[in-house]
Amino acid sequence: MTVAGLLGRAVPGLAGVLFLIGWEGLVRLYAVPAYVLPGPLAIWAALIDDWPILFGSMLETLKIALLALLAAVTLGGLLAVLFAQSRLLERALFPYAVVLQVTPIVAIAPLILIWVDDVTLSLLICAWIVAFFPVLSNTVLGLNSADRNLAELFRLYGATRWQALWLLRLPAALPFFLAGLRVAGGLALIGAVVAEFVAGAGGTGSGLAWRILEAGFQLKIPRMFAALALISACGIAIFAALGLLQHLLLRRWHESAMRVEG
DSSP: OOHHHHHHHHHHHHHHHHHHHHHHHHHHHTTOOTTTOOOHHHHHHHHHHTHHHHHHHHHHHHHHHHHHHHHHHHHHHHHHHHHHHOHHHHHHHHHHHHHHHHSOHHHHHHHHHHHOSOHHHHHHHHHHHHHHHHHHHHHHHHHTTSOHHHHHHHHHTTOOHHHHIIIIIHHHHHHHHHHHHHHHHHHHHHHHHHHHHHHOOOSTTOOHHHHHHHHHHTTOHHHHHHHHHHHHHHHHHHHHHHHHHHHHHHTTTOTTTSOOOO
8 A cells, every 4th residue: 555545644633633633632731620521531531441331332322233134134134025926015115114214213112112112122123224225225226237238138038036036136236225224224323222212211322422421411411422432433333344245245346345556
């Protein structure tokens, strides 16, 4: 890798370090109280001191987000395949998926919490609702974007509908599906956090959202920022992991993941 390439990769990290240094300097310069705006060092100290509590809550939030993402991939992918096989079914049900997507999760989360006795299951449903639509819509778009000439060739050679689906339409839909999956990963985490805020359930199984509420009630603002930093770190980790998966699956054959020479 060239020096210019290394510098290009280092720029985001350097910008982040400069931002944190500036933040810490301004907080110290103006003597801002920690209960108003803690500096990065105070947040780091809170993260270290409260790590056992915050780590358990992070695992709880991640569990909800990843299970919701798995459910979104499973149900969204299966529905997309069914829609691709039947335009009538797509026209009948797709509008309801749109309605589910555009309805704010904050508005329906209290209803779900009332209807579902299990708090974990209700959080999972809320996160799934948020993550479901990107997988469904992107996969449907990908399945409908298969090359028309290749589809005619499949028909010419007498391929069945399922053969065309498996050998032509699913490979064509894979980049679209993976793009929707990266979006859904972040949305699943957002849905889990929002549902936790609405639920407001404390205890040993509490997620990071409850730790933020708890820290706000107790005026432990550094802990609040530490929990927020962990949520951001989880989102970045999910996005990076799904990006790596996308690269590994597409790098040998799709233009979006192939390295450009020169």
